[in-house]
Amino acid sequence: MPNKRIHERTPLLHRSPTVCTGALILSTFIPCLAGFLCAYDQTVMETIQTLPDFQSHFYHDKHLTHPTFRPLDYLTIGYFSMAILGSLTSGYVCDQAGRKSSLIGGLLLLSMGSLLNIDCGYAWLFLLGRLVVGFGSGMVVVASPCLIAEVSQSDLRGCLVGFFTLLTMAGQLAGYYMMLEIGPNVSTSSIHRHRRNYDWRVAVGLETCLCMLLILIQWQLPESPRWLAIEKDDEGLQVIAYLQELPQDDPGVQQQWKQIKTSPHHDNDGMLGYSDLVRRTTPQRKRQWLVACVLMVANQVTGCDTLLKYYASAIFYASGLQASNPFVATGCTQSLALAATAISLGWCVDHVGRKTLLFVGSLVLAMCHLGLAGVFQWFSIVDWQTGSLFLMDANARMVAVACVYIFIIAYAFTWGSVILTTSCELFATVDRAKGLALLACLVWASSWLLIVSSLWCFALSPALVYWIHGGAMLGSCYFVYCWVPNTTKQSLEKITEMLL
Structure with a gap:
């Protein structure tokens, strides 16, 4: 539970x-x-x-x-x-x-x-x-x-x-x-x-x-003051003062260094191997790892990589929108995602809250995938000899294009902006580096699996991959609501105490 x-x-x-x-x-x-x-x-x-x-x-x-x-x-x-x-x-x-x-x-x-x-x-x-x-x-x-x-x-x-x-x-x-x-x-x-x-x-x-x-x-x-604290090095105090551009005897600097230095989660587990680190952790820390891994898998099943790299151009082509140069279409979608991410980072990530953005993003992305699934389920025709996909209804083409653009903006504004921050925050200092390393491996492995499985799904039905992603994002809504903590404006040490 x-x-x-x-x-x-x-x-x-x-x-x-x-x-x-x-x-x-x-x-x-x-x-x-x-x-x-x-x-x-x-x-x-x-x-x-x-x-x-x-x-x-x-x-x-x-x-x-x-x-x-x-x-x-x-x-x-x-x-x-x-x-x-x-x-x-x-x-x-x-x-x-x-x-x-x-x-x-x-x-x-x-x-x-x-x-x-x-x-x-x-x-x-x-x-x-x-x-x-x-x-x-x-x-x-x-x-x-x-x-x-x-x-x-x-x-x-x-x-x-x-x-x-x-x-x-x-x-x-x-x-x-x-x-x-x-x-x-x-x-x-x-x-x-x-x-x-x-x-x-x-x-x-x-x-x-x-x-x-x-x-x-x-x-x-400078080096990370939290890593220096693990090494029992008072140089971390100098780093904090340098980053805040304040003297070392400033009360705020002293308070932050004391909080980092006295954290009970700075131990020698960082010297363990990956297998030892997982095997010797407490049940609370295993839950911490589980939340981070499931959250990263949920980010992969948003379908962002496969939709933008492989399906967006096909959807535009099926809708009658053809670019003379493939770089132009890719550049336009990337520019739109870049603008949405910049707006989210500037005004929302540290104010609205990570959990809220993840939950709302999951809901919107699920609606986009289900909309695309419905369009390709009932209004698409596949020419299996050439591998071409066509949408025969004008309204269906408009819905497909709208879903793609809404997806690009919604993902960049929510999951794309906060997933890396949340992943970093979920690990204690001694676990963070190895935790991010395992998550990076998980991302590359799942990306390859999604690419391979998407081809099989398309062979069965053009809409199947969207039904799968849509259902997965509805499951992500439940997971984010029940398991993911709101880490906004909390210190890393406070987040670790909250999770453990």
Whole structure:
């Protein structure tokens, strides 16, 4: 049964709003830019690998042109496998060497991998570069949110951690527009075989330069005060004073450091392995892990990735809306999601509450999926010879397009804005790094499973996948209401006490 304490509302302290200092902005903005780089790299490289000039140069080797195994499969499987391994490694590095060290290590690997890809002349060297980038990306996506959450004030945590998500979306958008600009030039220049083309390498070179710049800046920024408290290091007091731009003897600084230092949940479990950490935890902490995992799975079954990447363009096509360039349609939907996320982070995440946004978002997303399911169940025609999908009714086409756009806005405004913040808050300090690492692995595994299962669902019925997602989101409404606590404006230590 759900814990009744989760339903209780803890009254917020009446205090003046936290000042967002320049030191705090810089200390959180640099890790957010690391997320921008990961998303930018993935978007750019996915597009580059489909360009004729690139394929003619790297995919001519007979070992990379097996009839049943495309060269792109080598890169995709290798990248995500190394990303999972990098995430698990980052969990250890964050706990033993610090969040800052793990982030710098991930950025260093990103720069090394992208540098290998800039001027390599062999397919195996390019593959090696992608493996290194994948490992570095896995480290970054764990270390960055962990560091941001632990240096942020409780009044600003939702906005600052969510800014990592915002810049990740901005990185995807930047990658789309970069390839929209240079993509046609690369394709056209492929006819000039005697000239070596460097257009696509410019996009990768920009990533390398930005990586090196972030490493230099992050090296000067402080470590997480909560990790320093685990190590029994009084340097954490200096970090808090630096972030708030106040003297160390300020009462507010002293009170926050005392709360962190005296928290009973700072123990040595961070040195345990993943299996030991799960096996030796108390039932309360296991429930904490369970809530975080189910919440992340619920985020995956919102259908955001599959709808935006695979189904949105098909829905637009079936509705008669065709773009001359696929990058344009993708860029428009990404821009809309980016704007909705920015509005939510600026005015809602730290004021309305995480739980409210998750509950309302689940309800709206369920309605969108069920609307699409009804449209494709009764008004669609599939040409199985060409794989084309058509909506024959004009009103059905309008409903389908409206559901897609409402879904994009609703997801970005609710789940997309708060899921990362809530996941960081649900773990204690000693569990946070490894918890986020396991959640990252869960995200990649579930994404692959959803992509594969979506193809089977479409073969059975075009509407089946929407019925499944709609039903799952209705279940998410119940789960959020009964199990997910409202963590808005609560300190990380207070949230841990509330859950345990």
